[in-house]
Amino acid sequence: MSSIQIPRGTQDILPGESEKWQWVEQIAKDICSAYQYKEIRTPIFEHTELFQRGVGDSTDIVQKEMYTFKDRGDRSITLRPEGTASVVRSFVSHKMHGLPDQPVKLYYLGPMFRYERPQAGRFRQFVQFGVEALGSDDPAIDAEVISLAMNIYKKAGLKNIKLVINSLGDPESRTAYREALVNHFKDGIHEFCTDCQNRLEKNPLRILDCKKDRDHSLMKSAPSILDFLNENSSNYFRMVQNYLTQLDIPFEVDPNLVRGLDYYNHTAFEIMSNAEGFGAITTLCGGGRYNGLVEDLGGPETSGIGFAFSIERLLAAIEAEGLDIEFTKPLDCYFIVLGEKAKEKVVKVLQDIRLNGISAEMDYLNRKMKAQMKAANRLQAKQVVIVGDEELDRGVAVLKNMESGEQKEVEWNKLFDEIKSVM
CATH class of the missing domain: 3.40.50.800 (Anticodon-binding domain)
Structure with a gap:
């Protein structure tokens, strides 16, 4: 009888390797504790509607990558593909917006599931660490969340990393930019991939995130979101940059940086690895501000900001930098x-x-x-x-x-x- 093989896109983490996971996870937990972020644990599966509403019908995650099935009660259930929607659902369910201490600062750690092509550092089951701060419109909390993420990577020993930031503006700015993008791409959209053609009307900002057509001439000449920010959005973005400067955190502004989920506005950011040999996909961490997700999931108007990264990618970056870290402990x-x-x-x-x-x-x-x-x-x-x-x-x-x-x-x-x- 042949042996049963592990499903494609998953991995066994054996003794000797699991200690590395525990080490980096503990670093993240310790830094969250210093910043007063508390752990939240949500179900591994949720009602499919949560991710359709919370992540967005136009995203690749919802359209192509979710593990969805009917349970015995004929309810549509999905293994969670990301953490933010579940955390916000819990925030609304438990009326955390009424807690005396605001913003509510949470972190999570656990397996996520996406049906995508497995490649180096990317799996169909992966472990994601994330942070959410809900209930504050202060740009200082944006800077705090970014600094928390950066300090996790620094504490893990990474040196070849860079922070890239952008502003997606408020709804008014984003609407104006959306119209400009549609006008810019519509005459040549037939030259783009099918995904981008579908995105033109549904979510044109995501065209800028396309990996297949990134070298197309229309990509290079696309209008910049920074030219469409109204006064409020420009001031907000400037204050975020000022706070990062005060925290001695270097950054680059990239007008083409967009987040792949529908609920983001204002601050968007990514942390990337510059380590030689890390791979073509250099992003370690992505995050940003969302000012509508709580309402979309049935709660009161509440703003939030967060980020997420996979433990697998962090460990790959540590290996790429050749860090010599002793994970095993001698026996007493x-x-x-x-x-x-x-x-x-x-x-x-x-x-x-x-x-x-x-x-x-x-x-x-x-x-x-x-x-x-x-x-x-x-x-x-x-x-x-x-x-x-x-x-x-x-x-x-x-x-x-x-x-x-x-x-x-x-x-x-x-x-x-x-x-x-x-x-």
Whole structure:
């Protein structure tokens, strides 16, 4: 019988690799804690309508990439393709807009699902980390969210990164720009891909994000959103840039930067990797401000800003920069057990020291002492405790310091203290 293979676009994260994931995830959590962002956990599946309304019918995510199915109650259910819609749905459901502390600052971490062509750093099931700040129109919160993202990458050791920002303007500015884009592209849209032809009327800003037609002459001559910003939008964008300057965060302004989801306006940003060999797709993180999503999902008028990135892409950037980070932790203590009576004694001692915060292991294969010592070396054990029937009869164990090679007999009731004293 043939073995069952893993589904395409997914991966097993094995011991030795999972520690790297835990390391970068903890960095993100620690920085969120410093910024007073709290964790939120939402369901892995939601009603399909949430993403149709929250992400947008005209997006590739909704049109092509969602894992959607009917449940036993004939309800349309979708595995979440991104985190923002679920977080905002929860914000509305639990009336967080009424909490005394505003803005509500949240972060999430978990698997997302998109049916797209697997490639380096992109999977059909991927782990996304994201942040949402809901309830403030202050451009300072935009700068805070951007700085939080940048500091996660810096804390992870990345040096070859750059921040790119743009403004999509308020609804008035965006409407004027939308009309200008339609007029600019309509006569030559037949030369573009089918997706762009469909986007012309539904969401023309997304034409600028097309990878297939990015070298087309009409792309290069397209009007800039910055020329269509009204006074309010221009002032907002200028203040965001001022705050980033105050935070010593370098940035580039790219008028062609748009976000792929329908609900964004004002600030949009991406963090990219400049590391050699990282790949053609350099974006690590994307985010921006949205001032209509809460209302679209049944809540009161509430603005928000957030970002998201995949853990896979962050780990790929770390590898591309050749960062030498030690993820494994040495074992505190390995018990070499010789004989069944000794094992009965060690099982209880092993549990006691583990529950006191000491990492410990013992042999479960009844191997000879030499083989057990090799196992201790593979696990980088700092200390080894040797217990045989003879030591058991005398109420002692042999404690060996693996770095110095020194060993001594220790009474059972003093073993814990001796192990701890050299940690």
